[in-house]
Amino acid sequence: MDQLQQVKAEQRKQKVKVLDEKTLTSIRRHYQRSGNRCLLLDYDGTLVPFSRIPSEAAPDNSVKDILSRLSADTRNHVAIISGRDLSSLDRWLGSLPVTLVAEHGASTRPRNGSWQQMVSVSDLWKDEIRRVMQAFVIRCAGSFIEEKTNTIAWHYRNTQTGLGFSRSRELLSTLSQLIQNTTLQVIDGNKVVEVRISGFDKGASALRIVGETDPDFVLCLGDDTTDEDMFKALEGEAYTIKVNNGASAAQYTILSQQQVLPLLNSLLVPVSSNTPTTEKV
Ligand SMILES: [Mg+2]
Missing domain, CATH: 3.30.70.1020 (Trehalose-6-phosphate phosphatase related protein; domain 2)
Structure with missing residues (x-):
């Protein structure tokens, strides 16, 4: 890494803030006021814990429950943007009305459609x-x-x-x-x-989905190198949250994967019921 890259990495690191209660409340308030939302979620290490064996990372009921509750709301467009192969995503999440993006954008299944291959090349x-x-x-x-x-x-x-x-x-x-x-x-x-x-990445996939839905609230969560493409692409138009500490282009960071489902669940809980009255947004 040369000096300029080191400085840029350091700046990115400093820009990232741990997501605090007040910011989360303001994100939730924005979500609850919005009529057209887009939720862009990574899978491994974000929705489910990092698994020692990739094939064993099937979603448990708590993951499926929150995804089905979020996607049942007609104001929401939920997309799972993953490095996973098409067949795993289809097997685990295919029954949900969510957009599935496999292999960083190589294949996409719109929420009410069938799988489309974005590229076709020799092996x-x-x-x-x-x-x-x-x-x-x-x-x-x-x-x-x-x-x-x-x-x-x-x-x-x-x-x-x-x-x-x-x-x-x-x-x-x-x-x-x-x-x-x-x-x-x-x-x-x-x-x-x-x-x-090369030629497709999670950033391009995220932008395409946002462009198709024209939302007024965008939330993007991810934990890995490839999610940085989404954070960069969505800069200025989304709440971007990196799961786990470390340098990132995301606005905020949460320290553990275990905080992801509570965060998503909190979007569905009306802010007024548990918000300190002194808070201003
Ligand atoms: Mg991941």
């Missing part, structure tokens, strides 16, 4: 990336590869901490060289190194 690029990642699986016990339509990822969440991290730095460097002058992109995520086809 040949995956062979070489897979070969490199397989060598790292051998060199790092507990790591594994996950393949989706437009991405291939090496997960190291179940490995010995120091070893997994240092191998991930090696892999990042190897892959970065390999994909030079291609339309591929390497992402250094949370305990995952991912290669995907």
